[in-house]
Amino acid sequence: MARPIRGMVQSPTERSRDFKGSAIRLLKRLTPQRGMTAAVILLGVGGIVLGVIGPRILGHATDLLFNGVIGRELPAGLTKEEAIAAARTRGDNAFADLLSGMNVVPGRGVDFGAVGRTLLLALGLYLLAALMVWLQARLLNVVVQRTMVALRSDVEDKLHRLPLSYFDTRQRGEVLSRVTNDVDNVATSLSMTISQLLTSLLTVVAVLAMMLTISPLLTLLAVVTVPLSLYVTREIARRSQRLFVAQWANTGRMTAHIEETYSGFTLVKTFGHRAQAEETFRQRNDDVYHASRGAQFFSGLVGPATTFIGNLSYVAVAVVGGIQVATGQITLGSIQAFIQYVRQFNQPLTQVAGMYNTLQSGIASAERVFDLLDAEEESPDPARAFPTARESGERPGGVRVEFDHVDFAYRPGTPVIEDLSLVAEPGSTVAIVGPTGAGKTTLVNLLMRFYDVDSGRILIDGVDIATVSRESLRSRIGMVLQDTWLFGGTICDNIAYGRPDADEDEVIEAARAAYVDRFVHTLPDGYDTRVSDDGGNISAGEKQLITIARAFLARPQLLILDEATSSVDTRTELLVQHAMVELRRDRTSFIIAHRLSTIRDADQILVMEDGRIVERGSHAELLARHGEYWAMAQA
Structure with missing residues (x-):
C-alpha cells in the first residue's frame, strides 16, 4: 500500500x-x-x-x-x-x-x-x-471563554476541511496536542x-x-x-x-x-x-x-x-x-x-x-x-452535487466507474499511480490484488477523493468526480476498511452510524445480514451493549462484522471493501462472503484482498504492481495465462 x-x-x-x-x-x-x-x-x-x-x-x-x-x-x-x-x-x-x-x-x-x-x-x-x-x-x-469557544469551533471546523495528507504526515498525538493542550x-x-x-x-x-x-x-x-x-x-x-x-x-x-x-x-x-x-x-x-x-x-x-x-x-x-x-x-x-x-x-x-x-x-x-x-485545506468543492442514494433510489445495475489515464504521487517525483485506466461496468465486482505498496489502497483513496489525481480523470456514470462536491460523492459510496474503528457507544449506535435516521428494525436487519445478530445475543445487554472507543471489549472479528453491518445499513450505490475480511476467521469469512454477495447485489463493487477465496467470484480481477495494472481478467482467465496472478495463486 x-x-x-x-x-x-x-x-x-x-x-x-x-x-x-x-x-x-x-x-x-x-x-x-x-x-x-x-x-x-x-x-x-x-x-x-x-x-x-x-x-x-x-x-x-x-x-x-x-x-x-x-x-x-x-x-x-x-x-x-x-x-x-x-x-x-x-x-x-x-x-x-x-x-x-x-x-x-x-x-x-x-x-x-x-x-x-x-x-x-x-x-x-x-x-x-x-x-x-x-x-x-x-x-x-x-x-x-466565549472567545475560546469560538477558537475551538474554528479548530474543529478546520480539522474537517484539512486533506487526508495533513494527518498522514503528522502524528495524531501532535495534532491532538494542538487541539487540546495548546x-x-x-x-x-x-x-x-x-x-x-x-x-x-x-x-x-x-x-x-x-x-x-x-x-x-x-x-x-x-x-x-x-x-x-x-x-x-x-x-x-x-x-x-x-x-x-x-x-x-x-x-x-x-x-x-x-x-x-x-x-x-x-x-x-x-x-x-x-x-x-x-x-x-x-x-x-x-x-x-x-x-x-x-x-x-x-x-x-x-x-x-x-x-x-x-x-x-x-x-x-x-x-x-x-x-x-x-x-x-x-x-x-x-x-x-x-x-x-x-x-x-x-x-x-x-x-x-x-x-x-x-x-x-x-x-x-x-x-x-x-x-x-492556516494549513492548506482541501481544494474548494464545486457547487454541483450528485443526487444522494436516497434521492436517486437504488438503481439496478449500480454505477459505471472509469479511471481515465490517472497519474498520482504523494510526493512530487515519486509516482504511485502511473497512466492507469480501467472500467468497472454497472453492477460488476472488480477485485484489486498485488503486493504491498502496489497502489491498491491509493486507488481507493483517489476514488473517494481523499486525494485528488495529478492528471487524468475518474468518472462515475460519465461525471468527473472532481466537478462535484466530496460530500455528495461520498454519500453514494459505502466503505469497509481493514482498520476497523468503533465509536464509544452501543453496538446499535455504531451500526446506525451508517445511516443515523434508520429505525431499530432496519438496524437489526442489517445486523442479521452481516451475521452480527449471531453474537450480539450472547452479550449482556444485546444491541445496547456499550463498546469502548476502539472496541477493545469485543473481538477483532466481531468489530469487523459490525463495520460490515454499518455498510449494509448505508445502502450505498458503490461499495469499497478494503481487506474487509482480514480480521475474521475462516468460518466467519465464509458467512461474511455470503453476506457480501447480498451486499454487492445491484451495486458496483471494488474489493481489495489478498485471500483468493475472497475475490474468486469477481467479474474482473486487476493485478497491480508499482502503480500499474499488469494483468486483468477473470479468475479462470488469469490462471490460464500463467502470469503474475497464477504465481500468486501458487504461492
Whole structure:
C-alpha cells in the first residue's frame, strides 16, 4: 500500500516566527465580544481611578493628624506666620521650614471628626473600586471563554476541511496536542495576561498623572529607571521566547508518543517494547523538562530584576522627599501618598514582567494553533452535487466507474499511480490484488477523493468526480476498511452510524445480514451493549462484522471493501462472503484482498504492481495465462 509514512513530524521551531503578529492576531479574536470588552475597559478605568485617588485622601488624613499634633504644641492666639517668625527668632530654622509647608492652626488639636470623614470617604472609594474590579473580572472571564469557544469551533471546523495528507504526515498525538493542550494554554494565558496588562497600563497612566500633581521632580526620579527595566525585560525575553516555543513543540511530541503507546498498548506488551517505550518517554519528558526549566528560569529573572531597579527609584524618592518635607516644600501626607504611588507605579511593571513568561507561553501555543488554522485545506468543492442514494433510489445495475489515464504521487517525483485506466461496468465486482505498496489502497483513496489525481480523470456514470462536491460523492459510496474503528457507544449506535435516521428494525436487519445478530445475543445487554472507543471489549472479528453491518445499513450505490475480511476467521469469512454477495447485489463493487477465496467470484480481477495494472481478467482467465496472478495463486 503506497501512502505517506505516519509519524513524520517537523523538528521543533527554534524561535517564534512572529511574536508580535501572533499576539495581535490573538487579540483580534476578541472583536466579536467588543461590547463586553468595552465594558471591561470602562470598569477597569473606573476601578483604577478610584483606587488611585485613595492614597491622596489617606495623605490628607495624615496631614490632618500631623497638623493637629503640631498645632496643639503651639501657643493659641498666634497666626501661622507669627509662629514661623518666632521659631526663626530663636534660631530653629528647620522647624520654621517645616511649619511653612503645613496648614497648621496654633493651639488647635486634631480634628478627629474631619479625620473620620476622610477615612470613611477613602473606605467607600476602595469598596467601590473593589466592586468594579470584581465585575471586570467576571465580564473578562465571559469574554475569554466565549472567545475560546469560538477558537475551538474554528479548530474543529478546520480539522474537517484539512486533506487526508495533513494527518498522514503528522502524528495524531501532535495534532491532538494542538487541539487540546495548546488551546487550553491559550485560554489560561489570555485570561491572566489581559487582566494584568489592562490593569497595569491603566494603573501606570493614572498613577503617573497623580504623581505629577504632587511633585514633578519626584516623578522624574520615579520614572528615570523605567527604560532600564524595559531594556532588561527585553533582553531576558529574547532568550526565553525560543525556549517557550520549544517547550510546547516538545509537549506535542511527548503527547504523540503517549497516544501511540497507549493506543497500541497490547502490541507494546506483546513485543516486549515496554523498556523502549519508557525510555522514549523519558527522553521526551526530559526534552519538555529542559525546555520548560530554561524558559521558566530566564523569564523568572524578569521579576527580581525589575523589582531591584524599581527599588532604586524608591530609595531616591524617599531620600529626596524626606528632604523636601523637612524644608517645607511638600507636606508629610503628600510624600506619604507619593511613596504609595511609587509602589503602585513599580508594581504593575513588576507584575507585567513577572507574568511575561505566561504571555510568551500563550503566544507560543497560539502560534501552533494558528499554524493549524492556516494549513492548506482541501481544494474548494464545486457547487454541483450528485443526487444522494436516497434521492436517486437504488438503481439496478449500480454505477459505471472509469479511471481515465490517472497519474498520482504523494510526493512530487515519486509516482504511485502511473497512466492507469480501467472500467468497472454497472453492477460488476472488480477485485484489486498485488503486493504491498502496489497502489491498491491509493486507488481507493483517489476514488473517494481523499486525494485528488495529478492528471487524468475518474468518472462515475460519465461525471468527473472532481466537478462535484466530496460530500455528495461520498454519500453514494459505502466503505469497509481493514482498520476497523468503533465509536464509544452501543453496538446499535455504531451500526446506525451508517445511516443515523434508520429505525431499530432496519438496524437489526442489517445486523442479521452481516451475521452480527449471531453474537450480539450472547452479550449482556444485546444491541445496547456499550463498546469502548476502539472496541477493545469485543473481538477483532466481531468489530469487523459490525463495520460490515454499518455498510449494509448505508445502502450505498458503490461499495469499497478494503481487506474487509482480514480480521475474521475462516468460518466467519465464509458467512461474511455470503453476506457480501447480498451486499454487492445491484451495486458496483471494488474489493481489495489478498485471500483468493475472497475475490474468486469477481467479474474482473486487476493485478497491480508499482502503480500499474499488469494483468486483468477473470479468475479462470488469469490462471490460464500463467502470469503474475497464477504465481500468486501458487504461492
